[in-house]
Amino acid sequence: MATAGPLHSPPRAPIPIDARAADHLRYIRETMERAAEFTAVPGWGGVAMGVTALMAAWAASRQTTPRAWLAVWLIEAFVAVAIAAPAAATKAHRANSRLFSGPGRKFVLSFAPPIVAGGLLTFALYHAHFLAALPGVWLLLYGTAIVTGGAFSVRVVPVMGLCLMLLGAAALLAPPVWGDAFMAAGFGVVQIGFGWWIARHFGG
DSSP states (O other): OOOOOOOOOOOOOOOOOOOHHHHHHHHHHHHHHHTTTTOOOHHHHHHHHHHHHHHHHHHTTTTTTHHHHHHHHHHHHHHHHHHHHHHHHHHHHTTTOOOTTTTTHHHHHHHHHHHHHHHHHHHHHHHHHOOHHHHHHHHHHHHHHHHHHHBOOTTTHHHHHHHHHHHHHHHHOOOOOGHHHHHHHIIIIIIHHHHHHHHHTTTT
């Protein structure tokens, strides 16, 4: 009588990934993608900065000396920083993220060089008695800072920077008397519009 050969269990079919496990993986992937973006760009803070810029443009247009005109805009720059810094810190705190680590650190390191260049050019152009170029230079370099920093943020941020750069380029080519109007359009209207959009769609 023939003996039975060794018994072999049939090959098991591959176990499909459970739907819940797939959801977990999707959640992890989306969380990592969000963590790679700096989302603490202040929306309502940007709106407030735009409002003060409109006020500064009106005040600057009424000045009779270049020094007084420059003083108005330098005061506005300090006011904007005083608005933006706590607004960004508050938004980062609500999102349980840090301003100066991960994407936030990359944003700041990319944002800072054009701003420093703008400060140095302001000093040089003032002493060269060529203040007419400042509105275009400021808008162009601030827009560049927003574009470079915005590479680590949500997509709407670099778009705002491009709009500011276009206004800056136009201001450099336009008659000098239009300078405050370009400043109001860029630092005021553009900042308010994009700030409102960021606030509505990206958490304040």
